[in-house]
Amino acid sequence: MPTKIEIPTPMRDQTDGKGVVEVTATTVRDALAELVRLHPGIESKLFDQGKLRPYINVFVNDEDIRYLDELGTAVKEGDLIALIPAVAGG
Amino acid sequence: MPAIDFATGLKCKVCGKLYAKQPLNFCTDDFGPLEVVYDYEAIAAHISRAKIEMRPFNMWRYRELLPLDGEPTVGPQVGGTPLIKADRLADALGVERLWIKNDAVNFPTLSFKDRVVSVALSKAREFGFRTVGCASTGNLANSVAANAASSGLEAYIFVPHTLERAKILGTSIYGPKLILVEGTYDQVNRLCSQVALKYGWGMVNVNLRPFYAEGSKTVGFEIAEQLGWRTPSHVVSPMAGGSLIGKIHKAFHELEQVGLIAPGSSAKVKMYGAQATGCNPITDAVKTGRERHKPVKTPNTICKSLAIGDPADGYFAAKLIRDTGGWAEDVSDPEIVECMQLLARTEGIFAETAGGVTVAVTRKLIEQGRIPRDEEIVLVITGNGLKTQDAIADSVEQPVTIKPSMDAFESILAEPAPALA
Structure with missing residues (x-):
């Protein structure tokens, strides 16, 4: 079973409308690289000069990767990576 | 359409891209x-001090600088709260000129959130939403519930399940769908963002956030007008999501841009941010010189209204504080309680825990020499102490009980006066 990446609605133009993209990876960094390989249009939405954009929060199984190991966070088969816009609340 | 709509669109604060x-x-x-x-x-050509001063004293007297297409349909009486010359608190803190902007008495739900909600829900109606909602640490929940009720909107309100009882009851009474979420505010907020994306409801601090946040500017407009159309030297504001402090400064800048206050006024105001030490992502970013805040995973403070571990406007708040030459500090729970009492006993204002944070941080910044003692300071009090009574229940002096006789009364007069806590 691969790792799943949940794509938020405003990014689905870049994933042929898919809400979930399946990848095989051992870290979040690899998983996002695989996502970009499959859907190159999403790269500029996620990254700015190689760095993850500040207003995109990445969750692995409901845990924010900033509390884990950032992009180095390990993922395994069956894990769910969610990309969520951060600009809300307060 | 009435000629009050001067908002031309939306713009990305990062790349500048324009949106309708x-x-x-x-x-x-x-x-x-x-x-x-x-x-x-266009606004400058349309408004003047005289025109504004003729209007009722509420937040809508600055309607040209708020993003509605038409007249406000929700909360037309919100705002217009007192700016109090706080001489007794000034003496206690050892400063010369101190003012308190008291949104603890804002209408209808006793916090500054009524300002943002009246804009957000008026806008929600313009967009045609029938269902609205929010993620909240309490005050916003109260305000969305009350204002949605009075305007006949259905409301879904998401709060952390650990919220103070008074804030839960003060939401439920208005009859919304109140959902207690087993998690921190940030988890509640994330769920609310997902709900907004999936159901297409008007979430005031999610998809309506650009409009909602503009309501906070009216705190700044009122401060400047109440000072006689000028700005103070120092403003101390509590920070949760980090939006209010930025909007107060933006308000001063806008008043200058449309010619209502003197050119150069806004650049002279130093902005100071206040948080509780148990949830201090923004003050930590300022104090350590970090550009982006480090989120606080599990906030731990009696000041639940400011307990946002991953503030959406944290970056902009920290930048503003640095750019204006201000500073940021955080204070412990005992300091918060002590300063809630200090404010009450010097000025007769019962503010919620966030008010204790603001007063305690101000005291700290004065003691550190960050805020000079001889310049004008405005403190922003954003919520009412009746909502957070548990925080002070063990700290206020217990009343004495006596028999109904003069002897009993005079026996307590003979006792030495208890020391102030």
């Missing part, structure tokens, strides 16, 4: 926050 006015809070290119854009030249 719509219920959208982030740039679809880089996910940066969107902000309302106005035609300031």
Whole structure:
């Protein structure tokens, strides 16, 4: 079973409308690289000069990767990576 | 359409991309926050101090600088709270000129959130939403519930399950769908964002956020007008999501842009941010010189209204504080309680825990020499102490009980006066 990446609605133009993209990876960094390989249009939405954009929060199984190991966070088969816009609340 | 709509669209604060006015809070290119854009030249030609002063004293007297297409349909009486010359608190803190902007008495739900909600829900109605909602640490929940009730909107309100009982009851009474979420505010907020994306409801601090946040500017407009159309030297504001402090400063800047206060006024105001030490992502970023805040995973403070571990406007708040030459500090729970009492005993104002944070941080900044003792300071009090009574229950002096006789009364007069806590 691969790792799943949940794509938020405003990014689905870049994933042929898919809400979930399946990848095989051992870290979040690899998983996002695989996502970009499959859907190159999403790269500029996620990254700015190689760095993850500040207003995109990445969750692995409901845990924010900033509390884990950032992009180095390990993922395994069956894990769910969610990309969520951060600009809300307060 | 009445001639009061000067908002021309939305703009990404990161890349500057323009969008038409719509219920959208982030740039679809880089996910940066969107902000309302106005035609300031047209506004300048349309308003004057005299025109504003003729209008009722509430937040809508600055309607040209708020993003509605028409008249407000929700909360037409919100705002217009007192700016109090706080001489007794000034003496206690050892400063010369101190003012308190008292939104603890805002209408209808006793916090500054009524300002943002009246804009957000008026806008929600313009967009045609029938269902609205929010993620909240309490005050926003109260305000959305009350204002949705009075305007006949259905409301879904998400709060952390650990919220104070008074804030839960003060929401439930208005009859919304109140959902207690087993998690921190940030988890509640994330769920609310997902709900907004899936169901397309008007979430005031999610997809309506660019409009909602503009309501906070009216705190700044009122401060400047109440000071006689000028700005103070120092403003101390509590920070949760980090939006209010930025909007107060933006308000001063806008008043200058449309010619209502003297040129150069806004650049002279130093902005100071206040948080509780148990949830201090923004003050930590300022104090350590970090550009981006480090989120606090599990906030731990009695000041639940400021307990946002991952503030959406944290970056902009920290930058503003640095750019204006201000500073940020945080204070412990005992300091918060002590300063809630200090404010009450010197000025007769019962503020919620966030008010204790603001007073305690001000005291700290004065003691550190960050805020000079001889310049004018404004403190922003954002919520009412009746909502957070548990925080002070063990700290206030217990009343004495006596028999109904003069002897009993005079026996307590003979006792030495208890020391102030």
